[in-house]
Amino acid sequence: MGSVRDLYKRTILEHSRAPRNFRALTGEGILSAELRNVTCGDRIVLAVAVEDDVLRDIAFQGSGCAISMASASVMTEAVKGLSRTRVSDLHERFAALVRDGVESELGEPGELAVFRDVARFPVRVACATLAWDVLHVAMAL
Template identity: 40%
Template sequence: MALSRLDSLYKAVIADHSKSPHHRGVLEGVEQLQLNNPTCGDVINLSVKFNEDAIEDIAFTGDGCTISTASSSMMTDAVIGKTKEEALELAEIFSHMVQGQQDERQKKLGESELMAGVSKFPQRIKCATLAWNALKKAIERSQ
């Protein structure tokens, strides 16, 4: 597949996640964690339901740019059903990836791997990592 066609596919998947985000909403009976990106105004409210050591369910609301919303949607898909340890590993892989560091473990990210292009736009890294940082805080609070 030509690089421009692949780029178009990546952009389409990101746009789709932004327009129709997965796991959008609020989980009842679960504390919400709010994080914001003061440089651009993105805000995420994340609620995570844990079943002992596993992420049983996850949802988010908030206002954000295309990158922030798509990343939130992709993150929820990637971590649901994972253990806290696995989710923290994915957050680390994602953070390194959007900073331009290549890692064979990126495949574990699922569609979130499509966000690798953010590394070319340093001002957008905080947008892409907002949901992942919220997830890390939610896991820290649960322990």
């Protein structure tokens, strides 16, 4: 088993230090949700603008470990412009990636693939999936 240091690859550190879409998103029709990871204290508040079943804009705020912040940042870039169905599919693929370290036959999830090594550290899976879980809650509203 590799060290925790191996987990913090360049992309994860970059996104955790300068997260994309880390801002408030307000306005009419904005869906939002908040979740916490009680194990390590991560907290994410997510807001989405959905129009014609497409996620048009997304933003998050909160605090947490490098894994949770980087995952939220990469996620916001990956899902913007996707349909609800496609977002749900990507959520399932990402969860399998960080849980099992195996990418689905649906193709490479791009920058999300850097989270593959999370599967080697089961305690970090909840950190990596927190933003995705919040997105699921927000879009279910």
